[in-house]
Amino acid sequence: MVYSKYELAINAAQQRVDDLERDLYLCCVNYPSGCEFVLKDKLPKGFSYIEKIDLPFNHNFRLQKNALREAYKFEAMMGITVKVERKTVKQNGYTRTSHYKLCLA
Numbered sequence: 408m409v410y411s412k413y414e415l416a417i418n419a420a421q422q423r424v425d426d427l428e429r430d431l432y433l434c435c436v437n438y439p440s441g442c443e444f445v446l447k448d449k450l451p452k453g454f455s456y457i458e459k460i461d462l463p464f465n466h467n468f469r470l471q472k473n474a475l476r477e478a479y480k481f482e483a484m485m486g487i488t489v490k491v492e493r494k495t496v497k498q499n500g501y502t503r504t505s506h507y508k509l510c511l512a
């Protein structure tokens with residue numbers, strides 16, 4: 408996502424982080440005519456970033472693979488084991504997964 412102003416990028420960043428379920432980096436790209444702000448999920452070599460928008464630990468994940476990816480990241484950062492728990496609800500007699508949650512072991 409590309410934004411013309413820093414304020415617009417910051418305001419949209421947390422919503423994008425929640426939608427993508429991953430950390431994003433806010434980068435500034437300068438051109439002769441001005442600059443633009445870009446939200447990137449991965450930084451290519453040579454790119455620097457202005458700000459990193461982190462996904463919170465207590466986020467409710469829609470997909471298990473996203474929860475596992477973030478669990479590994481938090482394990483490396485905190486140095487303790489992080490588990491992924493499946494939260495379910497009963498609906499019309501069926502057990503349905505509502506979301507996945509990170510928790511400390």
